[in-house]
Ligand SMILES: O=C(CO)[C@@H](O)[C@H](O)COP(=O)(O)O
């Protein structure tokens with residue numbers, strides 16, 4: 001699988017969101033990663049379907065929408081209607097995970113499942129047949145700019161092995177503290193989508209920032 005870079009707009013300048021997205025698209029990004037936080041599941045509040053709808057016409061890249069919210073099943077349709085291409089829900093936030101993933105598929109959107117650093121990989125094994133993407137958090141969700149938790153790499157390897165054994169083809173994404181120093185370990189463990197927020201948006205030259213990450217693996 002080709003390795004993809006997904007800049008997280010959480011670290012972008014929100015007053016210039018359109019330009020920021022256009023810049024990373026021109027710089028070779030593969031997905032736009034959108035962090036949705038509700039102030040309950042995580043101690044931060046970010047953006048909702050209105051912003052997804054507003055940025056939809058700005059880019060041709062898939063919008064990879066990471067829902068860090070309680071009761072995500074209530075918001076699948078609004079985010080799908082707003083133009084999300086991938087909707088990823090936390091296993092920890094879903095009472096009926098299988099049902100919520102089915103809701104995403106029924107909305108015509110790719111379905112992703114995500115687990116926090118302390119959640120065992122076994123918790124999502126029963127839904128692997130159902131998903132287009134597995135996201136492994138390499139920080140505790142809620143904020144950009146945190147340090148990479150390298151213990152998660154073992155889970156990346158495990159999920160990658162299960163994918164082979166089960167003959168599945170979902171993508172494996174890592175999110176949090178991914179930069180030119182940590183990218184190679186992620187790719188070597190089996191990740192093929194690298195989310196990077198501060199490593200890209202804190203640099204003046206976004207093309208160089210993305211290239212530095214690509215050069216690292
Ligand atoms: O989901 C999250 C944080 O909860 C991420 O997508 C962050 O936005 C990644 O930021 P960096 O760690 O790359 O700065």
Ligand SMILES: [Fe+2]
Nearest residue numbers: 008035066175
């Ligand atoms: Fe994220």
